[in-house]
Structure formats: structure tokens, C-alpha cells
Amino acid sequence: MYVFDYDIRVRYAETDKMGYLFYGHYANYYEIGRVEAFRALGLRYKTMEDDHNIMMPVVNMDVRYIAPAYYDETIKVRSTLKELPTKMITFDHELFNSEDKLINKARVKLFFVDMLSGERISAPEYLVQALLKYFDD
Amino acid sequence: MYVFDYDIRVRYAETDKMGYLFYGHYANYYEIGRVEAFRALGLRYKTMEDDHNIMMPVVNMDVRYIAPAYYDETIKVRSTLKELPTKMITFDHELFNSEDKLINKARVKLFFVDMLSGERISAPEYLVQALLKYFDD
Amino acid sequence: MYVFDYDIRVRYAETDKMGYLFYGHYANYYEIGRVEAFRALGLRYKTMEDDHNIMMPVVNMDVRYIAPAYYDETIKVRSTLKELPTKMITFDHELFNSEDKLINKARVKLFFVDMLSGERISAPEYLVQALLKYFDD
Amino acid sequence: MYVFDYDIRVRYAETDKMGYLFYGHYANYYEIGRVEAFRALGLRYKTMEDDHNIMMPVVNMDVRYIAPAYYDETIKVRSTLKELPTKMITFDHELFNSEDKLINKARVKLFFVDMLSGERISAPEYLVQALLKYFDD
Numbered sequence: 016m017y018v019f020d021y022d023i024r025v026r027y028a029e030t031d032k033m034g035y036l037f038y039g040h041y042a043n044y045y046e047i048g049r050v051e052a053f054r055a056l057g058l059r060y061k062t063m064e065d066d067h068n069i070m071m072p073v074v075n076m077d078v079r080y081i082a083p084a085y086y087d088e089t090i091k092v093r094s095t096l097k098e099l100p101t102k103m104i105t106f107d108h109e110l111f112n113s114e115d116k117l118i119n120k121a122r123v124k125l126f127f128v129d130m131l132s133g134e135r136i137s138a139p140e141y142l143v144q145a146l147l148k149y150f151d152d
Numbered sequence: 153m154y155v156f157d158y159d160i161r162v163r164y165a166e167t168d169k170m171g172y173l174f175y176g177h178y179a180n181y182y183e184i185g186r187v188e189a190f191r192a193l194g195l196r197y198k199t200m201e202d203d204h205n206i207m208m209p210v211v212n213m214d215v216r217y218i219a220p221a222y223y224d225e226t227i228k229v230r231s232t233l234k235e236l237p238t239k240m241i242t243f244d245h246e247l248f249n250s251e252d253k254l255i256n257k258a259r260v261k262l263f264f265v266d267m268l269s270g271e272r273i274s275a276p277e278y279l280v281q282a283l284l285k286y287f288d289d
Numbered sequence: 290m291y292v293f294d295y296d297i298r299v300r301y302a303e304t305d306k307m308g309y310l311f312y313g314h315y316a317n318y319y320e321i322g323r324v325e326a327f328r329a330l331g332l333r334y335k336t337m338e339d340d341h342n343i344m345m346p347v348v349n350m351d352v353r354y355i356a357p358a359y360y361d362e363t364i365k366v367r368s369t370l371k372e373l374p375t376k377m378i379t380f381d382h383e384l385f386n387s388e389d390k391l392i393n394k395a396r397v398k399l400f401f402v403d404m405l406s407g408e409r410i411s412a413p414e415y416l417v418q419a420l421l422k423y424f425d426d
Numbered sequence: 427m428y429v430f431d432y433d434i435r436v437r438y439a440e441t442d443k444m445g446y447l448f449y450g451h452y453a454n455y456y457e458i459g460r461v462e463a464f465r466a467l468g469l470r471y472k473t474m475e476d477d478h479n480i481m482m483p484v485v486n487m488d489v490r491y492i493a494p495a496y497y498d499e500t501i502k503v504r505s506t507l508k509e510l511p512t513k514m515i516t517f518d519h520e521l522f523n524s525e526d527k528l529i530n531k532a533r534v535k536l537f538f539v540d541m542l543s544g545e546r547i548s549a550p551e552y553l554v555q556a557l558l559k560y561f562d563d
Contacts, residue, residue: 027311046176073217080210169442174438174439187301224334346494351489352487354484354486
């Protein structure tokens, strides 16, 4: 299992007239969580796209909104991989507010696409290699 | 069953570097679909919030991304209520691109909150009344 | 002079915790105003980018915020070209709220870039031609 | 003179189909720059709004776009106050990319509003006090 935490502060632009983090912006937080989870592994998503021509479109996202997030709060985005990626990669995200209360949960499934052929491919080997030590049980 | 279609054109600001409508912005399209579905019933969501002090936070959103949407495309957002709202209201959204291909599906569940007490309440009677004729079978 | 009006309804996602259209989203409204002003001339900005490889980056934007815009209001975006484009094109945008009060003004200057060479170019001839009749005085 | 630097990484959601940071999102970066410049002074903008009922709407923004910002780049937002705030506060923002090249400049003028009366007021005394030492010449 690979778990990575990353803090994001709620921006003014992300609030809505309820005073909450707008429900659509959570997807953005998951995306940042994923990218930073990769960076912590020594992988840069930008490099995957720009140099390796691999992109990772989201195919499914299931979100549960438990409690609101407020302006200027620091939200901890926990991103968990429970399984090694194969044709698909599944992230479980949990968001905690500044009182460490769980306020949001999401499962996001992505696949890998070769940008040159437009075809779906398996997880690149360097990604699997970088993750192996977290799954050797 | 109540079904309402509303067209939204993909904005430049909503595209990402893949050239697609960014996956986080779909939530925004659903929100517009819901508000316009209400407006077509003679109900204005702004009035619900500002005059009736009822807000409708999203509690669950389950999205399936089937194909990308592109800049300047007109996307048809179909919003369907399969059941009358009670303590909860469930919208099924289907998005069709300019070739009428289904590109995205989502189920969004919201509840009703009295903004003065902060308590969950049942669907307001005028909303149920406005919907009744679509469900008299 | 070429003047074009286009209505945009303020989205929930665009409001902030003040309950106003967030000040950063006005740039988005200008962009839509420009694109629709082009469309009314028979020109599609998407075609310029995708088929003619011309893009129009903004080089300067000067905005005056006069009064707020609110959720669900319909804002009229007036886009005016006071001069024919040459190396540069200058749009004057005026935004009016639902009571026809001027709430925002902006001057936005853009130039034309050949996406293949990365070089600045003059306004494409078909754009100048489409505008000529509005300037024959 | 008070100068504060704050780093912001360009998010995927903020890119557009040109692959650039969308021109409308710069306003968001300035806003974050201002809020963090205040925080470094020991002031929290959220507290100003929520506890002191003072909000700071933007009245003017003049932006010059010099070069694009790209996905995943870290942008340094330099926020400068050249004068003590009175009825107005003026921020000069300069954005530098990861090669320390100046890519964007903006002057943003805001005023202070008492949220209870809706009236314009002068800069709150604690803000002026916090800034004084940077202007004692």
C-alpha cells in the first residue's frame, strides 16, 4: 500500500456563495494529490505527458461529501494506492480539515493512454517499479 | 420521471493542456443542468437560497467519463429525476456531444438544509408540487 | 466600429464567499465576449487555432470593477472594436447587469501568433475583411 | 516599501488548450500573493472578513502578460506595497518563472468596505501599524 499526504490551502477563488469550497473543485484537489504522490516517488507527471507521451485520463470518480471545507483552511489530501496499477490505477483520496476531521472521500480510477497512438496501454514499467517496495508482502 | 435538456458550450477557460474539458468542470455542468431543470419548472434556485433559506449541498457524486469534450463544442446536459425528492434528491445526468454521442454520465445526490438552523429538512413542498405531474402514474 | 452584445448568466461555481462573481472570472467573460463577437462575423476562433494555426494571446488587460455581479444574474457583455486590427487587436468590454447598470469595464489587447513558427504576425486577412464594412467611413 | 514573495505551482486545472496558465487565473495568483503577504505580517485576511467585517474588493487591475507560464512550473509571485494604504491599497505584483524570468506584471487597487454598513472605510489601523516599520524613512 502506498499512502501520501499533501496539504492544500482553500483559495478565495475556490469558495462559493455558501462560503464553502465549491463541490466541483474537489476533483482538482485529488488531481494535485495524485501528482504530488507521484513526485514523492521520484516521478513527474509532466514528464510522463511531455517526454513519454503517456496521459492518464480519469474514467471514474465516486465522491462522498461529508462536511464542508472553508476558505483559508488547510486541507490534508491523503492519496492511497491499495493495489499496484495494471491497465488501470485506482486512487483512494481522503480529505481532512484543520481539525483532522474526515470531510470528503473519493475513489478515482484512471487509465493510461499512449498519446501518439491514442491507444490504452498498461501502467508504464517505471511507475510499477517505483511502487514495488510498498507492495512487497 | 422528469427530464430536462440544457446546452452548454465548452469555454476556453475550461479546457486543459490535453485540449479537453478538464474532468473537474463536469460538476459545474451538472450544477447548471440542475438549476436550469428547476427554472423550467418555474423554480429559481437563487430564490430557494436567498428567500427560503434552503440550500442543497451535494452528498454524493458518481461520475463515469466515457469520451472527452472539446473546446467550443456544445454539450447537451440531460438531467433526469427518476423519483420524487423526499429527504434526498437524486439527479441522473447524461452529457451528449455535438454528434449526440454519450460522453459522460453522473449520479448526483443532494439533500436539503435549512440555512437558519443548519438542520437537514425534507424537500420543500413547492418543489414536490411542481414535480407531481411528471410522476402521476 | 464593431459592437457585439452577448449574455452570460453568473454560475454558482463563479461566485465567491462574498456572494459576488469572483474578480478573476471576468477575464473569462471577456474571452467569451470576444469569441462570440467573432462568431457573429462568421469566424470561429477554434478554427483559427486548429486549422489556421493562429492563436491570440492576451498581452494587456486593464479592468475597472464598478459594482458586483451576483449569482444567477444575466450579465450583458458588450465587446467593441474601435479600430481595425493590425499587429494588435484591442477589445473594449463593458458589462451590464440585469438592471442595465454598467458594472465593469475592460480594455484587452491581444496579438496574433503563428503557432508553427511561434512568431507574431499581423491580423489574418479574413478577419480584416469580415470587419471592413463596420469601418467604412 | 513592503515586498513579499510566495511560490505557487501551476495546476493542471489552470492550464488551457494552448498548454499555458489561462490568462484569467493570474488574478487568482495575485489574490494568493496578497493574502500571504498579509499572513507574513501576522494578519489573516479571513479574520478581517469574518471577525472585523472588513472586505477588500478590487477596484482596478492592470495586467501585462510578458511570457506564458506552463503546467507544473513554480511561479514566484512578488507582491509589493510601495505606499502605506489609506483609503486605497495598491499592490504591484511581479511573477517570475522557474528560470527567474519576469513573465507577468500587474497593479491591483483595492479599497476597504465595512460589510455591515456597506460603506467604504479607510485601511484598518492594525494593517497600517503592521506595515509602518517598512516605511519609516
